[in-house]
Amino acid sequence: MQKKSNSSKNILVTGGAGFIGSHVIRRFVTKYPDYQIYNLDALTYAGNLENLKDVENEENYHFLQGNITDEDFINKIFKEYRFEGVIHLAAESHVDRSINDPLAFAKTNILGTMILLNAFKELWDKDWKGKRFYHISTDEVYGTLGKTGLFKETTSYDPNSPYSASKASSDHFVRAYGETYHLPYVITNCSNNYGANQFPEKLIPLFIHNIIHHKPLPVYGDGNYTRDWLYVIDHAIAIDLVYHKGTDKETYNIGGFNEWKNIDLVKLLCQHMDEKLGREKGSSEQLITYVKDRPGHDLRYAIDASKINKELDWSPTVTFEEGLSKTIDWYLKNEEWLNNVTSGAYQKYYAKQYQ
Ligand code: NAD
Numbered sequence: 001m002q003k004k005s006n007s008s009k010n011i012l013v014t015g016g017a018g019f020i021g022s023h024v025i026r027r028f029v030t031k032y033p034d035y036q037i038y039n040l041d042a043l044t045y046a047g048n049l050e051n052l053k054d055v056e057n058e059e060n061y062h063f064l065q066g067n068i069t070d071e072d073f074i075n076k077i078f079k080e081y082r083f084e085g086v087i088h089l090a091a092e093s094h095v096d097r098s099i100n101d102p103l104a105f106a107k108t109n110i111l112g113t114m115i116l117l118n119a120f121k122e123l124w125d126k127d128w129k130g131k132r133f134y135h136i137s138t139d140e141v142y143g144t145l146g147k148t149g150l151f152k153e154t155t156s157y158d159p160n161s162p163y164s165a166s167k168a169s170s171d172h173f174v175r176a177y178g179e180t181y182h183l184p185y186v187i188t189n190c191s192n193n194y195g196a197n198q199f200p201e202k203l204i205p206l207f208i209h210n211i212i213h214h215k216p217l218p219v220y221g222d223g224n225y226t227r228d229w230l231y232v233i234d235h236a237i238a239i240d241l242v243y244h245k246g247t248d249k250e251t252y253n254i255g256g257f258n259e260w261k262n263i264d265l266v267k268l269l270c271q272h273m274d275e276k277l278g279r280e281k282g283s284s285e286q287l288i289t290y291v292k293d294r295p296g297h298d299l300r301y302a303i304d305a306s307k308i309n310k311e312l313d314w315s316p317t318v319t320f321e322e323g324l325s326k327t328i329d330w331y332l333k334n335e336e337w338l339n340n341v342t343s344g345a346y347q348k349y350y351a352k353q354y355q
């Protein structure tokens, strides 16, 4: 049953059953009781309502199952709920999948974003006061860095994977709607996130899962690729700040000031896992297996987050040591979650509930 309140603001969060979206929903639902938060999610393989169990019965939380590429459905819910804010996270998000199925990425990430933009534009018909469309994007739109340098908001877009090309394209459409129709938007481009509830296809949760089960750790190429890592809750805090205090038509880079070569990160993870699992020192490292490189693999991402730091006083609150330790603890405590997502059991359960 959907609940509505006349006095409060209806905010649409897309992709709220996914990794980052679930942390954003939790923050907004608990921190802003006057907002009605609508979580629109198609529940793809990456969407899992178990991620929101602790807030699913809150009065200001509502779930709408649907696909952002379904234009009739999107137009219908925009008319019905008159969303004043959209925080758009729904996306196909994994680079390796984008290499195997690029069209799926174009459909959701480009077309889906356009359908949302269009519904927002049609609904408000230039009455933009108090409205905001917030697109959550990635630093991968900038392509790759060499050994030095940082991505700034002014860095040219130069995407290399179908995933990053689809995100770059959707960023461009958001800007185009801003320029052409004066739609009020903000965009953030964030580095690699890690934390609880991340689907075990991305590096950190996949390797935690594999270490638990004594499976090989497939390091792509020579492992000398660099990423900047941010604890997901620090991303949710940044999203809250940008949504409320960011300037229209601006973009903000978000990063952890925390660069790691993949192989160094994997070795650190192995050390923590040995300690936490009470295994012999060095045993997890033996699982490291160098495998064929990812095609189009970006060498290095690193973020200059000084704009959001100066303008909105944001900086990460959690160190990498702390964040990684908390993340491992979460996965070890939630082995059932991990087993459910790897077996697909979570989807069967919720599919029945929402039929
Ligand atoms: P995720 O894959 O964990 O979750 C994506 C969510 O979107 C899922 O719940 C899925 O069911 C939903 N979804 C997918 N296609 C949909 C569709 N067509 N209609 C409705 N819902 C759909 O992703 P994530 O890692 O939480 O990333 C969220 C957003 O943040 C994405 O836009 C991603 O590009 C961006 N981002 C992610 C990272 C990262 O490190 N994970 C970093 C920067 C930016």
Ligand code: TYD
Pocket (backbone or CB within 6 Å): 095, 096, 192, 201, 202, 203, 204, 206, 218, 219, 220, 221, 225, 226, 227, 262, 294
């Ligand atoms: P990933 O978590 O897929 O994020 P992204 O590709 O968006 O940065 O990968 C992080 C890094 O780890 C990237 O350089 C690819 C590498 N990687 C591996 O070496 N092995 C793996 O099994 C995975 C999933 C990633």
